[in-house]
Amino acid sequence: MSTPLDTLAAPWRHEEEIKKSRFVAQASPVDTPAAALAWLETAGDPAATHNCWAYRIGDAYRFNDDGEPGGTAGRPILAAIDGQGCDRVAVLVTRWYGGIKLGVGGLARAYGGSAAECLRLAPRTPIVATGRLALRCEFGELALLTARLRDMEAVVEREVFTAEGAELVVSAPRDRLDAIAARLVDLTRGRTTPRRLD
Structure with a gap:
């Protein structure tokens, strides 16, 4: 290492x-x-x-x-x-x-x-190695998810609105990406499935 x-x-x-x-x-x-x-x-x-x-x-x-x-x-x-x-x-x-x-x-x-x-x-x-997640969420979940992302030291790099909700690209310390993704799945009761971009 x-x-x-x-x-x-x-x-x-x-x-x-x-x-x-x-x-x-x-x-x-x-x-x-x-x-x-x-x-x-x-x-x-x-x-x-x-x-x-x-x-x-x-x-x-x-x-x-x-x-x-x-x-x-x-x-x-x-x-x-x-x-x-x-x-x-x-x-x-x-x-x-x-x-x-x-x-x-x-x-x-x-x-x-x-x-x-x-x-x-x-x-x-x-210098903290960072990674990125992409995810989709419904409008009703957006405020909760962005607040929780801030709590987990994740940064929303991009936010695009669609007819169904929002598409986000999030960056965070690489060693925390899996935990953040799991927490987002829990918060949305499985309606969002974040995927790693790098």
């Missing part, structure tokens, strides 16, 4: 000075590669010496050394994301050069360490 991953509950920032160079690590939750790139575009400082970054969203990841020697910035930032058990996260580490060269190992430690500390301090939230 894989270890559960976290994403960030909110963007976070961490700053440190390493041998007269200033490093500012910023991290943000992101849902898509396009969202990660858009955030990175706005979070960087064009006046800084380097804006190095990485993101991971499931199996999708990218990193950029922004002029630092290859493998000394972006890859260590990505390693920090993975090492901190994060997903759906983008991290940008901005450096203002302070006049002292850090060397290849020093750069990797500075970028990776700043990113890891930023993620360690940031507020996090677990």
Whole structure:
């Protein structure tokens, strides 16, 4: 069984000075590669010496050394994301050069360490695997079912009205889908039979 991953509950920032160079690590939750790139575009400082970054969203990841020697910035930032058990996260580490060269190992430690500390301090939230159910119900049952779905931490994603009632698509934590489906069958005395969509 894989270890559960976290994403960030909110963007976070961490700053440190390493041998007269200033490093500012910023991290943000992101849902898509396009969202990660858009955030990175706005979070960087064009006046800084380097804006190095990485993101991971499931199996999708990218990193950029922004002029630092290859493998000394972006890859260590990505390693920090993975090492901190994060997903759906983008991290940008901005450096203002302070006049002292850090060397290849020093750069990797500075970028990776700043990113890891930023993620360690940031507020996090677990990523919960969700699934979806589709169901039909009569008009008279709709208010009761939507109220019970909220109680069971399920979210109505789509609601379409038909001549007979309503068709719903509901998302909920994957490990609770079977229990939610059984409860809906009970509530409607078998008139609805939810089916899993994924």
